[in-house]
Amino acid sequence: MMETENHRNEKQDKPTSPSRRDFIWKMAVGGGAAILFGKVGDKLLLASENTKQTREYLMVHVDYSKCTGCRTCESVCSSFNHRQVVNRESLLGLGNPFYSNIRVHSYNPDLDIPAVCALCPDAPCIRSCPVELDLKTGRKALYRDEKTGTLRNDPNRCIGCGSCQEACKIQRTDVIVLGPDHKPERICTLCDGDPQCVKYCPFNALSFAKVVPEREFYGLHPDIISKKLINRWYNTRE
Amino acid sequence: MRNQVFGYHGRLLDINLSTGKYSSTTIPSDDTEKFLGGRGLGMKILWDRLRQPGINPLSPQNPLMFMPGPYSGFPIPAASRTCVVTKSPCTSPVHSDYPYASTVSYSNIGGFFGPEIRFAGYDGIVITGKASSPVYIVIEDEKVEIRDAKKFWGMGTDLFDRQFIEELGDRRFQTCCIGPAGENLVSYACIIHTASRAAGRGVGCVMGSKNLKAITLKGSKMPNVADHKRFLSLLEDSRKGIKEVLHSPGFSLLNYFIIKGTASYLSWSSENDQMTVNNFRDTTFPDIGKIGLEAVQKDIWFRESACYCCPVACKKGGAVKKGVYAGVVHDAPEYETGTMFGANLRVSDIEGITKVIFEGDDYGMDIISAGNVIGFLMEAYEKEYIDKAFLDGIDLRWGDVNAARKMVAKIGKREGIGDLAGKGVKAISKKIGRNSDKFAIQVKGLELAAWNVYKNIGMGISYATSNRGACHQNGENVEVQNFRAMLDSLGICRFITYHSNSDVPGSGKNGLGSLLSAITGIEWTTEKLTEAGERIFNLEKLFNYREGFRREDDTLPERFFTEPVKSGPLKGKMLKKEEFDKLLDEYYQVRGWNPKTSEPGKPRLQKLGLLPT
Ligand code: SF4
Ligand code: SF4
Ligand code: SF4
Ligand code: SF4
Numbered sequence A: 001m002m003e004t005e006n007h008r009n010e011k012q013d014k015p016t017s018p019s020r021r022d023f024i025w026k027m028a029v030g031g032g033a034a035i036l037f038g039k040v041g042d043k044l045l046l047a048s049e050n051t052k053q054t055r056e057y058l059m060v061h062v063d064y065s066k067c068t069g070c071r072t073c074e075s076v077c078s079s080f081n082h083r084q085v086v087n088r089e090s091l092l093g094l095g096n097p098f099y100s101n102i103r104v105h106s107y108n109p110d111l112d113i114p115a116v117c118a119l120c121p122d123a124p125c126i127r128s129c130p131v132e133l134d135l136k137t138g139r140k141a142l143y144r145d146e147k148t149g150t151l152r153n154d155p156n157r158c159i160g161c162g163s164c165q166e167a168c169k170i171q172r173t174d175v176i177v178l179g180p181d182h183k184p185e186r187i188c189t190l191c192d193g194d195p196q197c198v199k200y201c202p203f204n205a206l207s208f209a210k211v212v213p214e215r216e217f218y219g220l221h222p223d224i225i226s227k228k229l230i231n232r233w234y235n236t237r238e
Numbered sequence B: 001m002r003n004q005v006f007g008y009h010g011r012l013l014d015i016n017l018s019t020g021k022y023s024s025t026t027i028p029s030d031d032t033e034k035f036l037g038g039r040g041l042g043m044k045i046l047w048d049r050l051r052q053p054g055i056n057p058l059s060p061q062n063p064l065m066f067m068p069g070p071y072s073g074f075p076i077p078a079a080s081r082t083c084v085v086t087k088s089p090c091t092s093p094v095h096s097d098y099p100y101a102s103t104v105s106y107s108n109i110g111g112f113f114g115p116e117i118r119f120a121g122y123d124g125i126v127i128t129g130k131a132s133s134p135v136y137i138v139i140e141d142e143k144v145e146i147r148d149a150k151k152f153w154g155m156g157t158d159l160f161d162r163q164f165i166e167e168l169g170d171r172r173f174q175t176c177c178i179g180p181a182g183e184n185l186v187s188y189a190c191i192i193h194t195a196s197r198a199a200g201r202g203v204g205c206v207m208g209s210k211n212l213k214a215i216t217l218k219g220s221k222m223p224n225v226a227d228h229k230r231f232l233s234l235l236e237d238s239r240k241g242i243k244e245v246l247h248s249p250g251f252s253l254l255n256y257f258i259i260k261g262t263a264s265y266l267s268w269s270s271e272n273d274q275m276t277v278n279n280f281r282d283t284t285f286p287d288i289g290k291i292g293l294e295a296v297q298k299d300i301w302f303r304e305s306a307c308y309c310c311p312v313a314c315k316k317g318g319a320v321k322k323g324v325y326a327g328v329v330h331d332a333p334e335y336e337t338g339t340m341f342g343a344n345l346r347v348s349d350i351e352g353i354t355k356v357i358f359e360g361d362d363y364g365m366d367i368i369s370a371g372n373v374i375g376f377l378m379e380a381y382e383k384e385y386i387d388k389a390f391l392d393g394i395d396l397r398w399g400d401v402n403a404a405r406k407m408v409a410k411i412g413k414r415e416g417i418g419d420l421a422g423k424g425v426k427a428i429s430k431k432i433g434r435n436s437d438k439f440a441i442q443v444k445g446l447e448l449a450a451w452n453v454y455k456n457i458g459m460g461i462s463y464a465t466s467n468r469g470a471c472h473q474n475g476e477n478v479e480v481q482n483f484r485a486m487l488d489s490l491g492i493c494r495f496i497t498y499h500s501n502s503d504v505p506g507s508g509k510n511g512l513g514s515l516l517s518a519i520t521g522i523e524w525t526t527e528k529l530t531e532a533g534e535r536i537f538n539l540e541k542l543f544n545y546r547e548g549f550r551r552e553d554d555t556l557p558e559r560f561f562t563e564p565v566k567s568g569p570l571k572g573k574m575l576k577k578e579e580f581d582k583l584l585d586e587y588y589q590v591r592g593w594n595p596k597t598s599e600p601g602k603p604r605l606q607k608l609g610l611l612p613t
Helices: A072-081 A163-171 A196-200 A223-231 B029-035 B038-049 B113-119 B159-166 B202-208 B228-247 B253-258 B264-271 B293-299 B335-340 B352-364 B367-381 B401-413 B417-420 B425-434 B457-465 B479-492 B509-518 B526-547 B577-591 B600-609
Strands: A036-040 A043-047 A059-061 A084-086 A089-092 A103-107 A111-115 A142-144 A152-153 A206-208 B013-017 B021-026 B064-067 B081-085 B105-111 B124-126 B135-140 B143-148 B172-175 B192-193 B197-199 B212-216 B299-305 B313-320 B330-333
Touching: A036 B197, A043 B330, A059 B172, A059 B479, A072 A196, A072 B367, A084 B113, A084 B197, A084 B228, A089 B228, A163 B021, A196 A206, B013 B143, B013 B159, B029 B038, B029 B526, B038 B064, B038 B081, B038 B105, B038 B124, B038 B479, B038 B526, B064 B113, B064 B202, B081 B113, B081 B202, B105 B143, B105 B197, B105 B202, B105 B526, B113 B212, B124 B212, B159 B172, B159 B212, B159 B352, B228 B253, B253 B264, B264 B293, B264 B335, B264 B367, B293 B352, B330 B352, B335 B352, B335 B367, B352 B367, B352 B401, B367 B401, B417 B425, B479 B509, B479 B526, B479 B577, B509 B526, B526 B600
Parallel strands: B013 B124, B135 B212
Antiparallel strands: A036 A043, A059 A206, A084 A089, A103 A111, A142 A152, B013 B021, B064 B081, B064 B124, B081 B105, B135 B143, B172 B192, B172 B212, B192 B197, B299 B313, B313 B330
16 A cells, blocks of 8 residues: 655665554655645645755665774764754764764674664655644654755654654664654754765765665665675674 | 863772672772873772782672773774773782782773773773672663673673673673683683673683673763863864874884784784794794785685774674684684684694684683693693693694694683683693793793794883783883873773874874863873873882782793794794893883882882872
8 A cells, every 4th residue: 555656766675564553654755746645634635845856865875894883983973963062162072872873783793784764765754653744844743854855853743652763663774762752863864964974984884875775775674684794794694 | 160070970880799789989080180090090999999918819809890091982093992900810929928919900902891881971890799699780871780690601702792682682782791711710711892802811700700791881971071172173183193094005003014903913923033833932833824814814804893983993803614614703813812822832724723713702711821821731741741631631732723622612611621721821830840830931820922022022021020910012111011001091092003102193292192181171291191101000010019029020931041942043042031130120220119129119109199298
């Protein structure tokens, strides 16, 4: 029942399990219009945006063969996105990886899988959000920033149910972390167009490039990626 | 007006495993200013808590400390190191009034553990007491839990690493654990982090004596820095500087040796007659081509791993792809492991070496000591000091990697001959007698490492004067020793300073000091930092002196003075005792210590603030 379109109008390489909820979220990413179906009362409503030009979103890609697990990416992401106010001036933070939007999962045998939001065209995270569409903005509590394609949370509307986190964890990359009020946090912002992780990775393992859902390992959970790669590279354990 | 201490949380997490109680203790700011953190602050705490000499290192009283430094947790390139500090279970003096006299032990470990201690909100973790049955500790910011570890007891560190994380259900935890060697109180057991990073030199034995299988933690905090803007700009400079050094085409130790891993030393050391071969009798290994960098690179390596925020990645992992040991997945041999289980035992089978390194790490034993012990036993067997029966039927011949593997297993389990062999060469030679101590290659009871001394008397001074027993990392003169004691106390990796042997690249002339000044708000010059290093080294010495260590303990095994090198370009050469003694005289003089007794002199101690004025 779910239809997925992405900027190339091609199918996802991995089918998405149907949402538990009654909502259908269909979105032509950046396509002529973002068509949003949501349940309002008992009717399906359509919200559209007037952006005509095709938009190709960019995301952070990982070359797992180059990643050394140094976690510099985590630290610079945390610094940039979790700033610190010093003498009333907002400065880069000190970089505790706890606050990072990219998270490196380490495995044994040695393998490090940085997980970062894949900007999924079908955004299971948004689909799972039970908050109704705002008719003016066409947004749920979790919504896509039209300009960058990144996911944002409206804390005023979010009810802290955690559905988005679970959807991402089960179906995709498991990048959403719930904050102390159970609202989603730490989803990649792309750093105002200048991804810090890409810029600072000492091993050139990261790149800032088009979302390509056909790419191997696109949108997969790090545990799944690690199994495949351990199998491929070490060929000893599952 | 400054009443906040910057750069530190100002508190330790104190856990008593006998009572199961824990608390957070304030660290006097005077201590951090004098001893920095890491190795230095650990020494200060040891000094404060063990008030008399002769305390049994395996008694509940001996604190086991995990000590990050003031750099730890900040994303300073290669600020990844943690020191484990405790009283050593490996060392003993020639004469002492105390049966349990031993030195301090500090062991430096890379990875992510130290930074995570700081994220959890502490500048160090101090563990005392002894649990009544095996436990592990879980720390999440303020939350501390001591949990039953019975099901993990006896488990090798590799399997433990994989199963424990599943048990925790969260890969954000950072863990240090021991293997069977630590549980069975092998004196040179180590503490293992991420299945292959090791804190050696006996600290795992102390952990085992506390019935502590593992300690794991994560956190959301960070200490504040005094001058935020200055810190950020220095950080940026040092990142740029290191990038330049690493990617410059010109030669530097940093981009040559370190990027190729320490395995690059294997061939270099053999070609330059500095290698430990044949239980130290030779300095060059004829089969080096089979176990040197090219072989390791070709046959084993395919992944590089870096410690926290490190741009170097000296850790090279891989797997054995062919032969009987195909399927072994582990770190590829690096300099120490490749030499001690390779050249020293005359083993030239790179796959077999990788296998036995895996097994040594899995049991959780210090491979420097284990390789030294097995080399000693091979020599004793060759010379018929001992027979096959003594070795439980193991035909322990040179070059036989399977015989070496059998010994590793015996040692790890403390089974049969392993019971004695697990106590180190000093104890074994004592048992064997008949002057076998001449070829027991240890100082103060700790085994020498993979750098031979015949050609490099400076390395001899490093081994002889180290405060933890034979240590190749100690430094060949006072200046280097003080510098390294300071580095070990900041929490930064020595390798990153290798491009000039003095500073963090790019951070300016007084790079280390500037960074620390921005962090703490106290101006740190190079001189002040080196003085801290000297203070730390002297407090360690005071501790050892009180235990009974004297000049007679600051020596080298007799072999180096009486037995010339057996083969190779150095054939016939040995160290001259007079030359060594002269160097030692000079050493004490520079240190301001009594040349007869090695007792630290009052004036110097006063200057360093180690005596009440
Ligand atoms: S900074 Fe680069 S190499 Fe380091 S963990 Fe991140 S992606 Fe991997
Ligand atoms: S990766 Fe997760 S958070 Fe990002 S778009 Fe996909 S489901 Fe949403
Ligand atoms: S936690 Fe908030 S954003 Fe996430 S699904 Fe629930 S309401 Fe939506
Ligand atoms: S692009 Fe920016 S926000 Fe996204 S993971 Fe990288 S550093 Fe973090």
